[in-house]
Amino acid sequence: MYKTMVDVFENSFRLYADRIAFRWRNKDGQFEEMTYREAEEISHALGVGLINLGVKAKSHVGLIADVSHLWTLTDIAIQLIGAVDVPRGTDSTADELAYILNHSGSDVVFVHHAGEIEKIEKGLKKIKKKGKIKIKKFIVMDDEVPKKYARKAIAWSSLIDKGRQIIEKNGKEAKEAQKRRTKVKPEDLSTIIYTSGTTGEPKGVMTMHSNFASQISIVPKIVQFEPDESGLTLLPPWHVFGRITEYLFLSVGASITYTDIKHIGEDLKNIKPTYVPAVPRIWEGVYNKIMQGVRKSGKENIFNFFQKISLAYLAHKNRIENKENLYKKRPIFIDIPLKFVSFIMMLLLLPLKKLGDVLVFKKVLAATGGRMKASISGGGALPEYVDKFFASIGIKILEGYGMTETSPVISVRRPERVVLGTVGPPIPQTEIRLIDLDGNDVTNIVGAKGTLHVRGPQVMKGYYKNPKKTREVLSPDGWMNTGDLVRINIYGEISIVGRSKDTIVLIGGENVEPTPIEEKLKESPYIDHVMCVGQDQKTIGALIVPNEEMLAEFVKKHNIAGESLKDWIQDKQVQALYKSEISRLINLENGFKSFERVTDFRLLTKPFEKGDELNNTLKVKRHVVTEKYKDLIEDMYK
The missing domain is CATH 3.40.50.12780 (ANL, N-terminal domain)
Structure with a gap:
C-alpha cells in the first residue's frame, strides 16, 4: 500500500x-x-x-x-x-x-x-x-x-x-x-480541487496524499492495468476523474498519449490504445457520430438489425453467467429453465451475431485501433442506450462512480463482470450505507432506494475554510453523504437512480427523479440536451436543446420555411415532431409512471455550454438553467 x-x-x-x-x-x-x-x-x-x-x-x-x-x-x-x-x-x-x-x-x-x-x-x-x-x-x-x-x-x-x-x-x-x-505525510494535502458543481459557489475539496495513494493501491488491480498499457486521454486533469486516470497509468509504468476532439479518431487508429477514459458526454458524441454515419450510408436498418441480434445474444449470455442487474433472486425452479432457454437461444443467435461482427461491427472496432481492452467512463452517469450500444458492438465500458470528495472512485465495474445498468460494486476498503428519504437505514434491504453514504480511505479531509459545508456532508465518524440516490442489486452492485437534491416534488406529493427521464429523451436523435422542470407543479415539463444538424435534415425533408433554429422551432411540424418523440420515449411501456410523463416542453435556441449551463464534467447546472429560462418555465405552467 x-x-x-x-x-x-x-x-x-x-x-x-x-x-x-x-x-x-x-x-x-x-x-x-x-x-x-x-x-x-x-x-x-x-x-x-x-x-x-x-x-x-x-x-x-x-x-x-x-x-x-x-x-x-x-x-x-x-x-x-x-x-x-x-x-x-x-x-x-x-x-x-x-x-x-x-x-x-x-x-x-x-x-x-x-x-x-x-x-x-x-x-x-x-x-x-x-x-x-x-x-x-x-x-x-x-x-x-x-x-x-x-x-x-x-x-x-x-x-x-x-x-x-x-x-x-x-x-x-x-x-x-x-x-x-x-x-x-499521508495526512498532508496533495491538492485543493474547487468543485464546479451544479449548485452554488465552488467549494475547495481538500484531498490528502493518503486519499490518492489509497486509490493507486487498489484500483489498478481491479481494472487489471499492466505496464504495457497505452492510455489515450483528452480529459482535463484538473478534474479529479482525468487526474486519477493519469495517476493510474503512471503507477503501472504505462504510457499516456494526449489527444483532443479534433484528433481523437486519427489517434485511436494510429496509437492503438488499450484504455481510453472519457466522460459520458464524449461517449454520447461518439455514438451520435457513428449513427449519423450509418444513416448517411443508407444501412441503418441492417445496422439496427444486427445490433438487436447482438443485444439479445448478450442478454442470454449474461443470464447464464449471472451478470444481470437483479433486485430479487429467482427461485431455482425458475432460474434453471430460463438459463436452459438462454443456452438454446445463444446457439440459435450465434451465427447471426458472428455475421454482424464481420459485416457491421468489425469496421467500428477497427477505428479504435484494434487493441482496446476496455474504455473507462466516469464523471457522470452513462446513458443506458449508449451503454447498450457499445456492449452490442463489442466495446467493454468499465463505468465507475465517484465524486471529487472521494478522490474519486467509490465503485467500478470489473473487466470480468460488466453488468449493464450498474457502476459495479464498491472498491475494497469502502463501506457503504443507504438512507432513504425518511431517514431510515435501508442498506440491508436489497433493491431499496436510498441516498448513498460512504466511508473509506478515499474520503476527503473536508472543504477548505468551510467547516459549515463540511459538516453538512461529512460526519464526525467519517461518513460522506454523496447526495446520490442509488439501489444495490443482489450481487452488491450499485445503480445510480438520481440526485436526492435533484428530486422534483410535484404539487400532489409525487417524487420524480429527472435523470432517467432526461437520459431516455436524449435517445432521440433530435435532442441534444434536456432538463426536466416541475417543482411544485402538477406535471413534469422539459426544456429541450434540439440537435440542430438532425433537425436541419427534418426541416429540409419537409420543406419547412426559415433559415435558422429560431425560425424552425416555431413551426407546427417541428413542434409535433418533438411531441411525438416525447410520447414515444416517455410512456408506461418504457417503465415510466403516469406522473413522470412530460406534458409540455419548450425548445431552446442556445446550446448548453461548458462554463455556462454545463459544469466542467458536462453535467447540467440546474440552478443556472432554471434562472436563465424562468420566464419560459413560468409560461409552460400558465
Missing part, C-alpha cells in the same frame, strides 16, 4: 525509467515522447526552481492549465516538494479564477498561456476584501512571456533551467527538495 503520492511517483520513476511516460503533439503537429527518467529530471528541476521562488512546504500553488504533459509534470513537481496545487482549466471565467486563487491563498500561479494573467488580474480587481491575495509570480507554461509581463512572470522552461543550475551546484534548494520528499 502506498502512503503518499511521493511514494507513487518515486516508485514509477525507479521501476520504469526507460519506458515512455508521455506522448503529445508539438506545435508542428508531430508527436514527441518523454520517458519516465526524463519526467523525473524535469519535475525535480521544476520543484527546485519553485523552492528558489520561495514556495514553502504546504504552500498553495495555482495551476491554471489545460490537458497536457506540462500539467502533469507541474503537478508532480509541486507535490514532490510538499506543496499543494490548486488546479483549474483555462476556460474558467475571470471571476472563478480570482475567487479560487484568493480563497486558497495561492500567490504563485502556473498559467498555460500569458493571456490567463490578464484574466486573473481582472478578476482580482473586483474583489474588495481586505487581505486580498497578491500574486508574487506567474509561470507561463507555453514559454511565451510578453514584455509587459517580464517582471511578474517567468517562462516554464526558464524555471526548469534555474532548477538545473542549482542542482548542478548542489545548492541549498536542491538539498531542500530531497529533504522535503521524506517529510511528506
Whole structure:
C-alpha cells in the first residue's frame, strides 16, 4: 500500500525509467515522447526552481492549465516538494479564477498561456476584501512571456533551467527538495480541487496524499492495468476523474498519449490504445457520430438489425453467467429453465451475431485501433442506450462512480463482470450505507432506494475554510453523504437512480427523479440536451436543446420555411415532431409512471455550454438553467 503520492511517483520513476511516460503533439503537429527518467529530471528541476521562488512546504500553488504533459509534470513537481496545487482549466471565467486563487491563498500561479494573467488580474480587481491575495509570480507554461509581463512572470522552461543550475551546484534548494520528499505525510494535502458543481459557489475539496495513494493501491488491480498499457486521454486533469486516470497509468509504468476532439479518431487508429477514459458526454458524441454515419450510408436498418441480434445474444449470455442487474433472486425452479432457454437461444443467435461482427461491427472496432481492452467512463452517469450500444458492438465500458470528495472512485465495474445498468460494486476498503428519504437505514434491504453514504480511505479531509459545508456532508465518524440516490442489486452492485437534491416534488406529493427521464429523451436523435422542470407543479415539463444538424435534415425533408433554429422551432411540424418523440420515449411501456410523463416542453435556441449551463464534467447546472429560462418555465405552467 502506498502512503503518499511521493511514494507513487518515486516508485514509477525507479521501476520504469526507460519506458515512455508521455506522448503529445508539438506545435508542428508531430508527436514527441518523454520517458519516465526524463519526467523525473524535469519535475525535480521544476520543484527546485519553485523552492528558489520561495514556495514553502504546504504552500498553495495555482495551476491554471489545460490537458497536457506540462500539467502533469507541474503537478508532480509541486507535490514532490510538499506543496499543494490548486488546479483549474483555462476556460474558467475571470471571476472563478480570482475567487479560487484568493480563497486558497495561492500567490504563485502556473498559467498555460500569458493571456490567463490578464484574466486573473481582472478578476482580482473586483474583489474588495481586505487581505486580498497578491500574486508574487506567474509561470507561463507555453514559454511565451510578453514584455509587459517580464517582471511578474517567468517562462516554464526558464524555471526548469534555474532548477538545473542549482542542482548542478548542489545548492541549498536542491538539498531542500530531497529533504522535503521524506517529510511528506499521508495526512498532508496533495491538492485543493474547487468543485464546479451544479449548485452554488465552488467549494475547495481538500484531498490528502493518503486519499490518492489509497486509490493507486487498489484500483489498478481491479481494472487489471499492466505496464504495457497505452492510455489515450483528452480529459482535463484538473478534474479529479482525468487526474486519477493519469495517476493510474503512471503507477503501472504505462504510457499516456494526449489527444483532443479534433484528433481523437486519427489517434485511436494510429496509437492503438488499450484504455481510453472519457466522460459520458464524449461517449454520447461518439455514438451520435457513428449513427449519423450509418444513416448517411443508407444501412441503418441492417445496422439496427444486427445490433438487436447482438443485444439479445448478450442478454442470454449474461443470464447464464449471472451478470444481470437483479433486485430479487429467482427461485431455482425458475432460474434453471430460463438459463436452459438462454443456452438454446445463444446457439440459435450465434451465427447471426458472428455475421454482424464481420459485416457491421468489425469496421467500428477497427477505428479504435484494434487493441482496446476496455474504455473507462466516469464523471457522470452513462446513458443506458449508449451503454447498450457499445456492449452490442463489442466495446467493454468499465463505468465507475465517484465524486471529487472521494478522490474519486467509490465503485467500478470489473473487466470480468460488466453488468449493464450498474457502476459495479464498491472498491475494497469502502463501506457503504443507504438512507432513504425518511431517514431510515435501508442498506440491508436489497433493491431499496436510498441516498448513498460512504466511508473509506478515499474520503476527503473536508472543504477548505468551510467547516459549515463540511459538516453538512461529512460526519464526525467519517461518513460522506454523496447526495446520490442509488439501489444495490443482489450481487452488491450499485445503480445510480438520481440526485436526492435533484428530486422534483410535484404539487400532489409525487417524487420524480429527472435523470432517467432526461437520459431516455436524449435517445432521440433530435435532442441534444434536456432538463426536466416541475417543482411544485402538477406535471413534469422539459426544456429541450434540439440537435440542430438532425433537425436541419427534418426541416429540409419537409420543406419547412426559415433559415435558422429560431425560425424552425416555431413551426407546427417541428413542434409535433418533438411531441411525438416525447410520447414515444416517455410512456408506461418504457417503465415510466403516469406522473413522470412530460406534458409540455419548450425548445431552446442556445446550446448548453461548458462554463455556462454545463459544469466542467458536462453535467447540467440546474440552478443556472432554471434562472436563465424562468420566464419560459413560468409560461409552460400558465
